[in-house]
Amino acid sequence: MKSDFVNKRKEGIEPYEIDSKLAISMIQNMLNTPLESIFSIGDIKNYDLTFAKGTFNYHQCSKCSEPVYETGIRVKDNKYICISCGN
Ligand SMILES: [Zn+2]
Known part of the structure; x- marks a missing residue:
């Protein structure tokens, strides 16, 4: 990084x-x-795997500027934020 x-x-x-x-x-x-x-x-953990519909739409993370597909980005305080920055 x-x-x-x-x-x-x-x-x-x-x-x-x-x-x-x-x-x-x-x-x-x-x-x-x-x-x-x-x-x-x-350890290996079991979890329910769900598939999101594929997309080519993306947004830029307001924190790290990384472009992220809309299925993997969240909105926090009206700003797009990737999962990594949101944790
Ligand atoms: Zn980010």
């Missing part, structure tokens, strides 16, 4: 406008990161 790519995204620059070398660098860092530091593995 501190990569040059993410910093550009936080500035509101769209992914396709960012030099692909920055994305490749971020991906290489991710691939070289030990799995334990990316994932936390715990």
Whole structure:
């Protein structure tokens, strides 16, 4: 989340406008990161899986500026907010 790519995204620059070398660098860092530091593995829990209808509509999170499909974004205080920022 501190990569040059993410910093550009936080500035509101769209992914396709960012030099692909920055994305490749971020991906290489991710691939070289030990799995334990990316994932936390715990007990398996059962839950009811529901499928939302597919959509191409999206909104930009008011906090992190990330574009999020409308099925994954919430409205809080009349502002769009992604699930990550809302937690
Ligand atoms: Zn967000």
